[in-house]
Amino acid sequence: MARAKKAAVIAVANQKGGVAKTTSVASIGAALAEQGKRVLLVDLDPQASLTFSLGIDPDAVELSVNEVVLGQAEIAESILEVDEHVDVLPSTIELAGAEAQLLTRPGREYVLSSVLDEVRTDYDVIILDCSPSLGVLTLAALTAATGLVIPMQAEMLSHRGVGQLLDTVKDVKRLLNKKLKIIGILPTMYDGRSNHSREVLEDLGTRYKLPVLSPPIPRTVRFAEAPAVGRSVLDTARRSKGAEAYREVTDSILAAL
Numbered sequence: 001m002a003r004a005k006k007a008a009v010i011a012v013a014n015q016k017g018g019v020a021k022t023t024s025v026a027s028i029g030a031a032l033a034e035q036g037k038r039v040l041l042v043d044l045d046p047q048a049s050l051t052f053s054l055g056i057d058p059d060a061v062e063l064s065v066n067e068v069v070l071g072q073a074e075i076a077e078s079i080l081e082v083d084e085h086v087d088v089l090p091s092t093i094e095l096a097g098a099e100a101q102l103l104t105r106p107g108r109e110y111v112l113s114s115v116l117d118e119v120r121t122d123y124d125v126i127i128l129d130c131s132p133s134l135g136v137l138t139l140a141a142l143t144a145a146t147g148l149v150i151p152m153q154a155e156m157l158s159h160r161g162v163g164q165l166l167d168t169v170k171d172v173k174r175l176l177n178k179k180l181k182i183i184g185i186l187p188t189m190y191d192g193r194s195n196h197s198r199e200v201l202e203d204l205g206t207r208y209k210l211p212v213l214s215p216p217i218p219r220t221v222r223f224a225e226a227p228a229v230g231r232s233v234l235d236t237a238r239r240s241k242g243a244e245a246y247r248e249v250t251d252s253i254l255a256a257l
């Protein structure tokens, strides 16, 4: 009997906050769903902005990624359906405590990889929305992932810390997860009219010797509007430049898997 195919697992990480990790997870998830892919989004941030942006009230969530990583609930019973093709493993503020509890547990870096294994044949792609830190849960995400996307704001200051992230990725590849592949840097909040943004973008790839996903995601107010109604920009502004950019980026990601 042919065995069912396992989902690709994409971590979206950058320990800097506000670089559009969560926006990218929701938008790439929506773009994959448009193609008929079965998608699981995993919220690994105690701030629960992904959960919220998908129209779920984090305060009303009973079972979340918190219980799953602590071994107090099964992943299958904790996953919520967002729409026909998209499910989410939600987060709540309690996840902040789980990080501390995991610190003393053996095998903590493998905790996500092993629970996700239970559902990997149910999906085509699983996307992990990391918190703005290089803590236990981000390490666990990198250990579970087959691919990594690093969103970066297309302006100079936000590049501090990328070296540290890449060092961590190197360690993870060496010690925990040989399969991890850096899919690329995803330039976000790009202002094509500014020379500065354009220069930074050209510099990015060469400086870090990494692929730069294209096209860059333009800065647009549409993104700020979308989560308010629990939908992604792909639904609220279907033909907007931002939505189209995420569709194209999603194709590049699929090609890189």
Ligand code: ADP
Residues within 6 Å of the ligand: 016, 017, 018, 019, 020, 021, 022, 023, 024, 049, 132, 188, 189, 190, 217, 218, 219, 220, 221, 222, 223, 224, 225, 242
């Ligand atoms: P992170 O998860 O990295 O902290 P978010 O995805 O939450 O970042 O984005 C931070 C803020 O920037 C949010 O208010 C979001 O609506 C906004 N944002 C994200 N992408 C864009 C964009 N392309 N243009 C304008 N605002 C954006």
Ligand code: MG
Residues within 6 Å of the ligand: 021, 022, 023, 045, 049, 050, 130, 131
């Ligand atoms: Mg976020």
